[in-house]
Amino acid sequence: MTHPPRLRRLAPLALAALLAAAAPAGAQVAQAEFAARRAALMDALPDGVLLALGNGEPNPDFIPFHQHPHFFYLTGFDEPGGALVIVKRGGERRELLFVRPGNPAEEVWTGARLGVPGVKATTGMEGRDASVLRAVLDSILQATPTLFVLGDLGARMTERSVHDQFVDALAAGNPSVKVDQAAARRAITLLRGRKSPAELERIRLASEISARGHVDAWRLVQPGIAEFELQAAAEGRWRAEGADGPSYGTIVGSGPNSTTLHYNRNDRIAQAGEVIVMDMAAYFDGYAADITRTVPVSGRFSAEQRAVYEVVLNAQKAAERQVRVDGPSRAMNDSANAVIAAGLTALGLIESPTATYDCGSAQQPRTCPQTFLYYMHGLGHGIGLLVHDPDQYSATGRIQVGSAFTIEPGIYVRGNLLDILADTPRNRELKARIGPAVRRYANIGVRIEDDFLVTEAGVLRPSQGVPREIDEIERLLAQPRAPRDPAVAARYKRMKSGR
Structure with missing residues (x-):
């Protein structure tokens, strides 16, 4: 800007x-x-x-x-x-x-x-x-x-x-x-864009409350759970801790819904073998947090889910390593993008880190990086009075004390990806090469998002109360499930079907 x-x-x-x-x-x-x-x-x-x-x-x-x-x-x-x-x-x-x-x-x-x-x-x-x-x-x-x-x-x-x-x-x-x-x-x-100490404290509290809501929702994750049950668990915890409510429309997307960035119907029943993307956070005392995690419905990641998840986590950590006072904000994007491009190449989902595809129309032909097929949003944004708040580094290009922002890389392998590519000679060649990998990883969406606050004392990640490492996630999901009424999801299915 x-x-x-x-x-x-x-x-x-x-x-x-x-x-x-x-x-x-x-x-x-x-x-x-x-x-x-x-x-x-x-x-x-x-x-x-x-x-x-x-x-x-x-x-x-x-x-x-x-x-x-x-x-x-x-x-x-x-x-x-x-x-x-x-x-x-x-x-x-x-x-x-x-x-x-x-x-x-x-x-x-x-x-x-x-x-x-x-x-x-x-x-x-x-x-x-x-x-x-x-x-x-x-x-x-x-x-x-x-x-x-x-x-x-x-x-x-x-x-x-x-x-x-x-x-x-x-x-x-x-x-x-x-x-x-x-x-x-x-x-x-x-x-x-530059938050005061009092503002940073409000965001920290919102983020910590949000993390506890995530963990409460995770304790319910299991095959047959309705997306809205997880939403209710998180939002109930936030209100119980004095939050004003969600800071944006809660996103709980299971299976194919995990590949829709702003899915918020939250009305599907999660099935065994799928992942759930939970993008949800609280609004506390006028300030917003923003946290996303991706977890396996069955409690353990499959080999394919693990492979995609590790690329996204490594991209987030690469960006996080660039967060320092007076550091160039562009370095965060460049680091994350490089990891995602290399990871997608290794998975066979793109031809090379710099490969392109035809993304335009017959009337307006143009090319785009193949990474855009799976990672089509920005790395992060400012947080504050709004969940998408002004951020300091957009104006200055540098990370400064008072910055509050998210880092949220993602990979989304849509099940219909091969069908929606424009029908051009270049894209037909591309589909032949990446088709097997797309079918292997289809309907796996992974996003990992944390809040970062740059203070006089250093860089804080107040959302760290919700695990992001694979072994920590699986360990929490291996604990006994929290009590729930299984009739809720069954009753909902009957109502939706008209029976």
């Missing part, structure tokens, strides 16, 4: 001030840290007005509310309908937090609100009623005609979001105002 030169010059100063105000590890994120985040963001912007919009009520069905991450990062305010306005003019700043007023008739349904009187003590900012947001902005923009905006903007393919509609109306009513939706987003993305 590129950033304007001005942001690159200001960012180190802004980040230094932000970290100086950060809460110590183990503490809740302090009011002073939120204030420092706002100051760091405004230091990266010229004079103007910042408008950060919080999310509204999710919908009339009372599903759980989740705050917009940019807004929460700047305010810590976790109620619907909020907005932050910061005016920067001639070195002076004024901060206003707009919130919904108290309303006992509505609060009986959705809970107590902070209300305008509680804003100052809770956030340190001046509170205003959300109903006057438009009028206040119209007045402010007369003297400061540059508006920087953060929110749910331009993200929807088929409709304008509520945030888009508000900004559109604001711009139409103030035609002399310059609306900039990019500068603040670039700046806050850079800031959010």
Whole structure:
């Protein structure tokens, strides 16, 4: 990700001030840290007005509310309908937090609100009623005609979001105002990429809780188990430990489902001789973890499953060895990719580490690395307020203190791989060569994902509480299975079949 030169010059100063105000590890994120985040963001912007919009009520069905991450990062305010306005003019700043007023008739349904009187003590900012947001902005923009905006903007393919509609109306009513939706987003993305000690602590706790949920689910793994039973075991453990719930849609894919990256129906009955990919993690105190493990349904890996698993594990470890402060982030990808390419070649699934295949169409012919047939996603991503959060190394190319990210290589041998390749002379030749290996390893999907935190004390892997070594996995699966009601899966099968 590129950033304007001005942001690159200001960012180190802004980040230094932000970290100086950060809460110590183990503490809740302090009011002073939120204030420092706002100051760091405004230091990266010229004079103007910042408008950060919080999310509204999710919908009339009372599903759980989740705050917009940019807004929460700047305010810590976790109620619907909020907005932050910061005016920067001639070195002076004024901060206003707009919130919904108290309303006992509505609060009986959705809970107590902070209300305008509680804003100052809770956030340190001046509170205003959300109903006057438009009028206040119209007045402010007369003297400061540059508006920087953060929110749910331009993200929807088929409709304008509520945030888009508000900004559109604001711009139409103030035609002399310059609306900039990019500068603040670039700046806050850079800031959010470097986590404070308090943020790293939240992610560590989320990861450790997630690992214990994985282990609870593993204790149920056996032929005949339903994918949703494993999901329920993990998510129940997280809630029992105070987590807010899953940090994303839980993925439990057995057999052929293990080769679908974002499979989340979780309604299949696992069979003997298969593997299960469990990509699932908790959301704790506003921060997300992300962990994936692959285990054998029968308790022991077959020779084919073991061979694929070892390639993926070695790729993850190769990337992990490159994690060090000020190390180039590209080295993680290069190391993992080299291991996977060599491993797929040894398994007979590709012709050579650098071989290609025809991946385009007759109208747009092109070639792709053969490794893409089995490993088609990135090595990892940042974690934080979102499970796919801004990461520091995308902006700088270096791993720094405050980085929080995943490493998650995978290999997915789809059962229909030979059928979906484009019918070209090159691909027909390729299918003849790799066909036996594809049939041998068909429906084996393996992904291994851990969380990594780069702290002043060193690099942590807080997800290590869930085993990843083959002998450790098989040893845990050899223990007596946890109690379960086998009638659950049988009853589900009858209901689905209509009997």
